[in-house]
Amino acid sequence: MVDGFARFKDRSVVAMRVNGEVTDLATSITDDDVVEPVTIESPAGLSILRHSAAHVIAQAVQRVNPEAKLGIGPPITDGFYYDFDVVTPFTPEDLAAITKEAGRIVQAGQRFIRRVVTEEQARAELVSEPYKLELIGLKGAAATGDDNENVEVGGGELTIYDNVNPATGEVVWKDLCRGPHLPNTRMIGHGWALTRSAAAYWRGSEKNPQLQRIYGTAWPSKDQLREYQLQQEEAAKRDHRRLGAELDLFSFPEEIGSGLPVFHPRGGVIKREMEDYVRRRHIEEGFEYVSTPHVSKATLFETSGHLPYYADTMFPPMRLENSEYYLKAMNCPMQNLIFSSRGRSYRELPLRFFEFGTVYRYEKSGVVQGLTRVRGLTQDDSHSYVTEEQAPGEVEHLLNFVLSLLRDFGLEDFYLELSTRGSSDKFIGTDREWDDATTVLRRVAEASGLELVPDPGGAAFYGPKISVQARDAIGRTWQMSTIQYDFNQPARFGLEYTAADGSRQQPVMIHSAKFGSLERFFGVLIEHYAGAFPLWLSPVQVVGIPVAQEYEPYLHDIIDRLRRSGVRAELDTSDDRMQKKIRTHTKQKVPLLLIAGENDRAAGTVSFRYRDGSQENGVALANAARRIQAAIAGRLQVVSRGDLPA
RNA sequence: GCCGGCUUGGCGCAAUUGGUAGCGCACCGCUCUUGUAAAGCGGGGGUUGCGGGUUCGAGUCCCGCAGUCGGCUCCA
Numbered sequence: 001m002v003d004g005f006a007r008f009k010d011r012s013v014v015a016m017r018v019n020g021e022v023t024d025l026a027t028s029i030t031d032d033d034v035v036e037p038v039t040i041e042s043p044a045g046l047s048i049l050r051h052s053a054a055h056v057i058a059q060a061v062q063r064v065n066p067e068a069k070l071g072i073g074p075p076i077t078d079g080f081y082y083d084f085d086v087v088t089p090f091t092p093e094d095l096a097a098i099t100k101e102a103g104r105i106v107q108a109g110q111r112f113i114r115r116v117v118t119e120e121q122a123r124a125e126l127v128s129e130p131y132k133l134e135l136i137g138l139k140g141a142a143a144t145g146d147d148n149e150n151v152e153v154g155g156g157e158l159t160i161y162d163n164v165n166p167a168t169g170e171v172v173w174k175d176l177c178r179g180p181h182l183p184n185t186r187m188i189g190h191g192w193a194l195t196r197s198a199a200a201y202w203r204g205s206e207k208n209p210q211l212q213r214i215y216g217t218a219w220p221s222k223d224q225l226r227e228y229q230l231q232q233e234e235a236a237k238r239d240h241r242r243l244g245a246e247l248d249l250f251s252f253p254e255e256i257g258s259g260l261p262v263f264h265p266r267g268g269v270i271k272r273e274m275e276d277y278v279r280r281r282h283i284e285e286g287f288e289y290v291s292t293p294h295v296s297k298a299t300l301f302e303t304s305g306h307l308p309y310y311a312d313t314m315f316p317p318m319r320l321e322n323s324e325y326y327l328k329a330m331n332c333p334m335q336n337l338i339f340s341s342r343g344r345s346y347r348e349l350p351l352r353f354f355e356f357g358t359v360y361r362y363e364k365s366g367v368v369q370g371l372t373r374v375r376g377l378t379q380d381d382s383h384s385y386v387t388e389e390q391a392p393g394e395v396e397h398l399l400n401f402v403l404s405l406l407r408d409f410g411l412e413d414f415y416l417e418l419s420t421r422g423s424s425d426k427f428i429g430t431d432r433e434w435d436d437a438t439t440v441l442r443r444v445a446e447a448s449g450l451e452l453v454p455d456p457g458g459a460a461f462y463g464p465k466i467s468v469q470a471r472d473a474i475g476r477t478w479q480m481s482t483i484q485y486d487f488n489q490p491a492r493f494g495l496e497y498t499a500a501d502g503s504r505q506q507p508v509m510i511h512s513a514k515f516g517s518l519e520r521f522f523g524v525l526i527e528h529y530a531g532a533f534p535l536w537l538s539p540v541q542v543v544g545i546p547v548a549q550e551y552e553p554y555l556h557d558i559i560d561r562l563r564r565s566g567v568r569a570e571l572d573t574s575d576d577r578m579q580k581k582i583r584t585h586t587k588q589k590v591p592l593l594l595i596a597g598e599n600d601r602a603a604g605t606v607s608f609r610y611r612d613g614s615q616e617n618g619v620a621l622a623n624a625a626r627r628i629q630a631a632i633a634g635r636l637q638v639v640s641r642g643d644l645p646a
Numbered sequence: 647g648c649c650g651g652c653u654u655g656g657c658g659c660a661a662u663u664g665g666u667a668g669c670g671c672a673c674c675g676c677u678c679u680u681g682u683a684a685a686g687c688g689g690g691g692g693u694u695g696c697g698g699g700u701u702c703g704a705g706u707c708c709c710g711c712a713g714u715c716g717g718c719u720c721c722a
Contacts, residue, residue, distance in 0.1 A: 081717095089650050198717030199649030206719045210649055213717070241715095245657070254695080254713055310722060330722060359722095364647050365713095367720065460722050484722090511722095548680045575679080583683035597681050609682060617681090 003028050004035070005183070012220075013037040014045050014187060015180045022048075024114055024180040040187070040220045050075035052112065052182040053192050053218040054082045059163060059173040060101035061086075061214070064094070070175065071131050071202060071211045078228060079217035083200055085131065089212050090197040098214070099194050106188045110163040110172060112181035122158045122176060131202065131211075132176045191219035193229075235474060240526035241370040247531050247588060249539070250371070259368035259375035261519060266539035269568065270525075273537050274518060275356060278380050278405065285401050287354035287382055292334035294358060298324040304333040305492055309426055309461050315362050331357035331381045332486075332511055336493045339385055339507075344497040346387065349507065350394050354382040356518070371523035378518040385495070385507040395444045395466075395483060398512045402468055402481040403448075405514050408635060409525060410534060413471040415451035417479075418442055420464050422457025429462070429488050437485040438464045462488035465511075472528040480521065484511040532589045532611055534637040535628075542569035542628060543590050544606075545581045547597030549573075554601045555594065558621050567628060582609065591638045592628065614641035 004016045004025030015022055015038040018029055022044050029035050038044045054073035061068050061084055071083025090098075117125070119136060126132040136158065161181055163173040182188065194216045202208035219225040236242075244250045249267030252260065263271055279289060298317055301307040307314075310329060317324040328334070335353045344351065358378045367373055386394045403414060418441060421427045421434045445452050445466050459465055465484035469477045486509040489495075496504045515521035525533070535541055542562055544555040552573055562569040572581045578595070585593055593609040599618075600606050606624050607617040619627075631644050638644050 092651090196716060197650075200718045201648080204719075206648065210718075212649080215717080252713090258713070306722070313721080332722090361721085364720065366647060366649095366718085369715090373721075462722085465722095482722095545682085546680095547682090550680080575677095577679055577685060578681070580684055586683055593682085595682065599681075607681080613682075615682065 008037050012039045014040045014182050015048050047075040050080040050218045053188050054080040056102050056105045058082045060098045063101050064097050070129050081213050081215045083211040083213045085211050095194050106185045109166050109184045109186035111184045113162040113164050115160050117158050117160050190222040191225040238527045238530045240523040243526050243531040269539040270537050282354040287352040290353045290355045295325045300333045327360040329359050329361050335383045346499050351385040357381045371519045380514045382512045384510040391508045392440050398483050402514050411470040415469050416445045417453045417455045417467045419455040419458030421459050426461045433487045441466050462486045478524050481514050535591050536632050536635045538591050540568050540590050542592045543585045544571040544594045547578050551596050555596050610640050612640045616641050
């Protein structure tokens with residue numbers, strides 16, 4: 001009998017897979033076992049590292065505050081957390097003290113020792129840990145806990161991990177835990193840090209008490225930690241809320257209300273370019289542009305079925321003239337009324353309506369965030385009315401359209417999510433309808449060749465959906481477009497068309513939002529481009545900078561010519577010096593600076609300065625204008641010399 | 647909605663144990679300004695988010711509200 005320490009001499013091996021199961025290196029193995037190493041750099045190894053770091057933090061917390069009761073402490077993406085029941089929430093000073101204490105524990109090189117216990121033993125040892133006792137109780141009951149809880153009590157048996165002082169053999173701390181763990185705490189090294197603290201509901205339910213959660217990050221090396229921290233800083237620099245203020249794009253006036261943005265002229269330019277382009281593409285794809293009001297009588301949303309489910313996320317109703325009116329939280333009921341405004345023939349199908357519909361949703365005060373979670377938003381919302389036979393083709397058409405549109409805005413990397421019916425009773429319709437609709441969506445999603453992630457229970461109440469998730473320039477994913485298959489609303493609204501045989505048939509309705517919300521997509525684009533938009537979206541595309549005042553008239557001519565051809569071009573006639581003007585407009589991320597002095601005037605040329613500081617001197621005027629216009633029309637990103645085709 | 651942090655001129659920040667608000671950028675004015683990221687001088691601008699309280703005295707302490715940030719819950 002040997003163990004993993006004997007089998008693997010490589011110190012980057014922190015655990016092993018025995019017959020497929022990840023275990024501690026201390027586990028005994030036989031020649032019959034299939035044993036593979038788990039290195040600290042592997043996904044499983046990183047999880048073990050992070051989970052072990054969580055244990056160290058918990059131990060440190062209880063050293064600093066022996067009254068703290070333990071919740072759970074699982075690994076998460078890039079790090080870990082641990083929940084504690086403490087009388088007063090953690091302060092920054094507390095976190096500093098905990099960090100210091102945890103550093104000592106890491107340095108001490110405590111060993112993690114696994115020990116199988118009976119339920120009685122576990123209850124006796126953890127008598128002062130009420131949350132752990134609750135988890136032990138749950139283990140007896142049906143396994144309903146989520147994955148994070150399984151970190152504590154998953155698997156076939158109850159185990160406790162002892163942290164042992166390697167010098168004395170004394171058990172200094174212990175925790176109910178499934179494991180596995182690093183061989184010792186020293187392997188956590190210098191690649192960890194606490195990142196923040198926040199409250200979290202016990203077992204994720206707002207009916208339960210709130211615990212105080214400490215988040216941390218942990219990496220195999222100090223360099224990887226630093227790299228992670230730099231990446232976080234980069235993300236912070238791209239934050240659309242910050243860039244929105246710096247670039248004068250939008251604001252959230254307190255006087256209007258939380259989550260209700262106003263777009264300034266520069267943000268307005270971008271929003272209008274987005275809308276114009278998206279409207280044009282929809283029309284090219286066979287959609288008809290429609291428009292619907294912002295409020296309606298309550299009965300409309302009773303008909304659609306929304307009200308019973310979503311009344312608490314709609315703004316409260318206004319009562320007037322014996323009717324209740326709601327601000328709309330969705331557009332589909334109104335578009336249905338356009339469909340049913342007259343008799344429809346099968347010859348008209350697929351019938352596709354599209355609008356920029358502004359909807360209002362009463363998001364809870366704690367969730368409103370920048371442009372990504374607002375209370376008033378504009379959906380690029382479309383509804384296709386089709387026969388059942390046409391539905392697969394229409395879904396495919398919509399998916400291809402959505403993807404091509406996102407690509408036009410510079411997003412290239414996608415995966416799909418298929419949200420299906422869950423077990424709750426909020427989902428209306430028969431099993432067969434759900435199965436049929438889900439099958440249609442799944443087939444199209446699979447045929448796309450994109451990665452497909454299941455999302456059980458994530459569907460809207462009226463039908464399943466495909467959502468498109470896009471990765472941005474720094475690898476974060478955002479939910480963008482949705483395509484929803486709806487067999488319920490056509491029935492509720494009594495929609496029908498006359499078929500070829502003269503019979504009345506019910507159409508299938510397919511909801512689709514390409515950007516989800518224009519506001520959110522705007523926010524995503526800001527972060528994706530870090531505020532340096534492609535030429536066609538840039539609020540100011542060209543700024544003319546004279547080397548000295550004398551050259552203003554010369555530059556004015558070309559700027560004026562560009563302007564007349566539709567280019568957003570300005571001439572900087574302020575009394576700043578040239579260098580200052582370059583700085584000002586570079587910080588505003590203007591893609592093209594046109595500079596001219598005596599040399600250029602004498603030669604009838606201008607000089608380009610690009611966003612990255614590179615230059616291109618002596619460009620003939622006619623050439624400059626032609627190239628700029630072509631780059632705008634081609635929706636090119638222009639950052640450096642060479643990005644603007646000759 | 648819940649927990650915690652934060653809120654000082656347009657923006658970013660400062661103000662010793664509570665002693666009566668400053669700085670940089672931006673803005674305005676004047677002078678200057680010929681080649682690729684900040685010319686010089688001067689000026690205006692804040693009842694310190696709002697309401698209440700403690701105090702001789704509150705930007706600093708207490709309470710409530712709003713906004714915002716980080717999470718949790720939620721997200722048609």
